Amino acid sequence: MKKQVAIIISIFIAGIATAQDKNITIHSIEELKLYSTLWQQSAAEYRALCYQAFNTAKMRLDEIPKRKFRKQKLAIITDIDETIFDNSYQEAQLIKNNESWNMKSWLNWTNLSVATAVPGAVEFLQYAGKKGVSVFYVSNRGAEELKSTLINLKNLHFPNADSSHALFMTNEPSKETRRQEVMKNYDVVMLMGDNLNDFAQVFENKNISDRFTATDNAKDEWGNKFIVLPNATYGEWENVLFNYQHGLTGEQKLNMLRAALKTMPQ
Ligand SMILES: [Mg+2]
Incomplete structure (x- = not known):
């Protein structure tokens, strides 16, 4: 019984997390640097x-x-x-x-x-x-x-x-x-x-x-x-991701970052 309750709670929490993730708004590219x-x-x-x-x-x-x-x-x-x-x-x-x-x-x-x-x-x-x-x-x-x-x-x-x-x-x-x-x-x-x-x-x-x-x-x-x-926050590696372009909007940058992600080995 306890296990079933735990599973239901886990599913519920996972549901909230997914719903919240969809609502995440990036206000500036600096926010992406929170983790690093x-x-x-x-x-x-x-x-x-x-x-x-x-x-x-x-x-x-x-x-x-x-x-x-x-x-x-x-x-x-x-x-x-x-x-x-x-x-x-x-x-x-x-x-x-x-x-x-x-x-x-x-x-x-x-x-x-x-x-x-x-x-x-x-x-x-x-x-x-x-x-x-x-x-x-x-x-x-x-x-x-x-x-x-x-x-x-x-x-x-x-x-x-x-x-x-x-x-x-x-x-x-x-x-x-x-x-x-x-x-x-x-x-x-x-x-x-x-x-x-x-x-x-x-x-x-x-x-x-x-x-x-x-x-x-x-x-x-x-x-x-x-x-x-180590520097995971900034550096030339970051300029390379943006093809050395300056003046990009936050949205453009975000799109370029997503496009650079590899989901399989290449
Ligand atoms: Mg330096």
Whole structure:
């Protein structure tokens, strides 16, 4: 009898859930980021992945004395956002406000200099600094964010938190020129990022399948010279889903996302 009641209740609850699902309305594309933002903020698995990335990075760095380099000076190039800074608070605020990403909100956020460190990032980069490896922050934050970002880096005790080690975006989003700039004087032993474009030019401006191929071609670099941090909320992968088109309506975006879903292996 109890089992029958439980089954009836289950069917009833399932019915309500289905009915409610049909009534879900998406107000902004940011709402779709609710789950990934909560994952970044609440899943211990996210923290574990970050520690895994930086533990791997440390092991690779310890191997360096065994290698031969052309130049005396060694460097690490790191991205900032969602690689060593956690900005999920800003995303959370956008979701709560039913607001789409916009530069004004972003600048208000970075101006506060209160991003927290991605777990393991400070310890790893301090370790690199103590080993004499310079850290260069190659970020697509703008020049107007330099001052507040350096304050944020300093407050979190990241090494080399000065303007000579911060190469921010000036006229192009590609980081290749800035990477080459560092490579003129340093042997870059490691690159860290949450976005393929943080690592090499070969990943830029590609569709999903070509990004997969480029990633497969570089498979020996992941966890070696390339250290990747998880970011399920935003990144180039998102621009690729929208075919790099800007100015799409929320409905257009939603339709493109649904169209990209695979319901069977291909
Ligand atoms: Mg980033």
